[in-house]
């Protein structure tokens with residue numbers, strides 16, 4: 809085993825080791841191959857990125873005081889009346905998804921405010937369908953991916969919001 813090029817040995821060839829690269833004994837040919845095509849550094853995959861984003865938000869959620877002043881609350885209600893989505897509103901005012909939704913639901917409909925967070929959210933389904941439809945019409949080849957990631961982000965935001973409320 810020692811003294812034989814490992815990549816070559818795995819292919820059933822036996823060649824003398826020229827150099828040990830990253831703990832792998834290699835022959836001159838394999839060393840040259842490796843230097844010509846260095847192994848790509850592992851890129852974080854989408855789920856890891858989402859996981860990072862989630863962790864990031866959770867940490868922020870813990871350190872940021874969740875205080876919505878009356879002025880912001882009124883602006884959120886005004887934007888909701890103007891037809892902005894919860895997603896747009898929460899971004900504009902930098903508040904949690906559930907926080908924004910609770911403020912919007914809390915206006916006028918007193919029963920809605922008491923509803924369990926995340927339950928009976930019928931507003932997101934048509935919005936998602938619209939987003940998907942818009943993505944289909946777009947020429948961008950990333951549109952579907954972006955749309956899927958957005959849906960995933962919405963879902964994560966809702967889970968975070970629910971967790972925040974349990975704190």
Ligand SMILES: [Zn+2]
Pocket residue numbers: 813814815816817823834835836837838839
């Ligand atoms: Zn080799």
